Amino acid sequence: MNPELTQWTGPLGLPRFDLIRDEDFAPGFDACLKLAADAVEAIAANPEPPDFDNTVAALETAEEPLNRLCAIFFTLAGVDSNPARQDLQRRIAPRLAAHGSRVSMDPRLFDRVEAVRQDMDDLSPEDRRLTELTLRGLRRAGAGLTGAARDRMAAIRERLAVLSTDFTQNLLTDERDFTMAVADDALAGLPDWLIRAMRAAARERGLPGQIVTLNRSLIVPFLEYAEDRALREAAWRAWAARGDGSGAGGAATDNRPIAAEILQLRHERARLLGYPDFASYKLEPEMAGNAENVEALLMQVWAPARARAEQDAARFTEMLRGDGVNGALAPWDWRFYAERRRKAEHDLDETEIKPYLTLDAMIGAVFDTANRLFGLEMRALDAELWAPDVRAWRVTRGDRLLAVFLGDFHARPGKRSGAWCSTLQSQHRIGAGQHPIVVNVCNFTPPEDKGAPVYLSWDDAHTLFHEFGHALHNILSDVTWPSISGTSVARDFVELPSQLFEHWLEQPEVLDRHARHAETGAPLPAALRDRIIAAGNADQGFATVEYLESALVDLAFHRGEPPADPMARQAEVLAGLGAPAAIPMRHATPHFAHVFSGDGYSSGYYSYMWSEVMDADAFEAFMEKGDAFDPETAEKLERWILSKGDSLPADELWLKFRERRPGVDALLRGRGLVAGP
Incomplete structure (x- = not known):
């Protein structure tokens, strides 16, 4: 070996x-x-x-x-x-x-x-x-378990491992193999930075001109800016088709029968262990405890979110009519008209914003925020990693080495889409102890020219802060045993540190210090900064609805008898919700990797919102002190949340930090779905 x-x-x-x-x-x-x-x-x-x-x-x-x-x-x-x-x-x-x-066993x-x-x-x-x-x-x-039940459980686990691997690889194949050429005369509406990124994607694949791929940092802005409605439709349909047998991989990458078998096996697994269904099994150790509590939270948010989305849909339909289109507002229209409204109502143009949100500048903002809150210092580290553009830092506090942090930020062929945090090794105090090696992975579009700045969208910058919040949970871990260190916590608690850390991106003093123009070095103008923050909730009806649709479908899949046809169950759930036709699920079943590429988020996609209830309330703890960097609150956050791993139950850790239970009001206010201070 x-x-x-x-x-x-x-x-x-x-x-x-x-x-x-x-x-x-x-x-x-x-x-x-x-x-x-x-x-x-x-x-x-x-x-x-x-x-x-x-x-x-x-x-x-x-x-x-x-x-x-x-x-x-x-x-x-x-x-x-x-x-x-x-x-x-x-x-x-x-x-x-x-x-x-x-x-x-x-x-x-x-x-x-x-x-x-x-x-x-x-x-x-x-x-x-x-x-x-x-x-x-x-x-x-x-x-x-004993006898036949024991043997069957082992067989189920082996089969689920095969199926989840197949699901993941099918999705990766569809994402990797799709490209859509965009002719020079079809670039109307696309900003220069996006055209450069499309050309870089083409060149990376040895293709001429410019292309759209299924990298989220490429296809989403294409849907926001492309004036050619037919091209938007083609791009959106390819994005939506991942894993359904009609994508780039064809029938060989059809994930629908895989999803159906996974759901059947999960249900059988839960019944072998004495649970009525997989949701009951999966939610038992989580903060939520049961599916009824999950559904109650999600439905509290659904009504105001759908109402906001319906208002927006009416407005966008008027804009569609103004462009001479008589058909219904479609999924490939929403982002386009949302961006047009954002520009009109908030005087915001992504082309104006992006030069201030370079990757290097936002990494600096992330590191500076971690330093001001927790005293962390990040120093570049020279190391041989898996790709030339992967970067490494040593993380210290005072004279003590806390961790090594790796950042793999750029999209590349063969890389799974999305963003995530993982560890090569976890923190523990066994023997001489072990520092964590933490990895953040993103899929930002690389520059057209090597060495040129990497421009981020506002959403990209949020993603960078989010994943580093997970990294902090690992970096600041201080427990004895590796299996309970860092992010090894209840699934509906693990998103608290990541979503909480996103709040600091929106602090004026962070943007004033780090959002500098890539060419001139000038700071982000205060008026532009204020417009960016004011526009933060401009499309929260859409964002909340597409998320809730996915979370409620996931829950429905795992409650009661599993569906023989998951696509039919998906349609049934969405119809029962009265989901807006122009807002499909954020993750439709054939590409719902959170749920089917392993069971980490199965019956648990709700956890982002469960954690958001806490992160909104947790940030209010800083605001109550009148200082986003209040040292006493930061120390308490580290002591009771970031350093403890799973050494105490999640609800106990929360109460020690906040000294009261959170409510949904701060979440609704934060998303702009209700009026309030």
């Missing part, structure tokens, strides 16, 4: 990606799966009476080589996929699932952990919490 797969020799413990070849991974998985199986077997078969150290604590490090290998491989599979990596991902998924089943481990739980008087609070969570995880994985 290539030792660099598990014994990283780069600066500050980073992997040396330049020393790793694709052909190293298969033998690496063979070796690491054997090491992990042997280590876990030694714990399960230990003749000594079970105690915390020889059972619960031992499990925390038993699979460390495998975890490190998986961190490298699945990072590469997401940011720089190729046929060899895709093939191995398909082959390794069921083997990893089978290993996970053998471990988590081993009755010997369950009995040993249960014995530890029976006698926890001498354990620290964090050790007791870890013991309880370990036992809960084993029980929910099926460790209590």
Whole structure:
């Protein structure tokens, strides 16, 4: 086995990606799966009476080589996929699932952990919490099952691993392979920066002229500015067709039957464990607790959001008529007329804004905000990573190294769409301890010319702040055990730090300091800054409705009997909501990666809004002090939220920080869906 797969020799413990070849991974998985199986077997078969150290604590490090290998491989599979990596991902998924089943369903481990739980008087609070969570995880994985039920559970888990991999790769294929050429005489309305980005995308693929791809940072502005309605329709339909069998990959990448089988298997899995449906199983350990609480929150927001969207639809229909179109307002029209209204009502032009929102300037804003709130210092680090444009920083506070932070910001062929935060290694205090290595991934459109500024939209800048909020949750983690560090928290709590950090982008003092013109260096004019902030809620009816549609469809998929035809259930839910025809789901079923590329957000897409209730209330804690950088509130936020991981239940951490429960009013005010201060 290539030792660099598990014994990283780069600066500050980073992997040396330049020393790793694709052909190293298969033998690496063979070796690491054997090491992990042997280590876990030694714990399960230990003749000594079970105690915390020889059972619960031992499990925390038993699979460390495998975890490190998986961190490298699945990072590469997401940011720089190729046929060899895709093939191995398909082959390794069921083997990893089978290993996970053998471990988590081993009755010997369950009995040993249960014995530890029976006698926890001498354990620290964090050790007791870890013991309880370990036992809960084993029980929910099926460790209590026997005979045919046990075998069936293992088979379900292996099949789900295959299906989620297939779903992900089908989506990646459709996104990677689609391009739409745009002729020189069809560029009307497109700003120069977008045309340059389209030409750069064409050149990267060896194509002439300019193209539209399914990179969100390219297709969304195309839908906002292209005056050619037929081209907007073609682009939107390609975006909407991802994974439905009519996209670039054709029938081979049809995710609809995959989604149906996933839902059936999840339901069967929940019933084997004694739950009435998958939503009941999935939501049991979350803050929400059950589907009824989730639905109650979402429907509180649905009515005002739909009302706002219907008002906007009427206005945009008038604008459509003014352009001589007699048909109904369509999904490919909404963003175009929303942008036109924003320009008219707020005197805003993205072309005017973008020079002030360069990637480097906004990275500076992110880092400065983290410094002012938490005293973090970021220094560039020279390291061999998976692509030349991936950047690294050491994160310190005083003389102490806290973390290494990696930023992969640019779209490229073979990179999964969207934005996310992950870790190559988690923080812990076992032995000498371990600092986290945190990765933020975005898909910003690279510049046409190498070395030229990368211009961000306002939404892109929010994404940058959002993902660094997740990074802070990992960077500031300060717990003993890796499985409860950083973002390893309840799903409907994990978005609190990320969504909260977005608020600082909109602070005038942050923009005044960092939003500088790429060519002149002049600061963002105060009047323009104020117009940007004032326009922040201009299209919140659309944004809230498209999100809620996805969250409510996700919930419906996992409540009660699973649908034989998910597309029919999707249509049924949207019809029941009275969803506006011109606002489709943000993530339609065939490309709903949050829900079907693994089960992290399955029955849990609502969590963004659940967390938003808290993030709106949390930022009010700073506003109540009259200072967005109030040091006392920042220290309390770090002490009770950002540093604690899952060492206490999420609702307890929230109450220790805020000392009261949050309400939905701050969220509605923040989205501009109700009047109020």
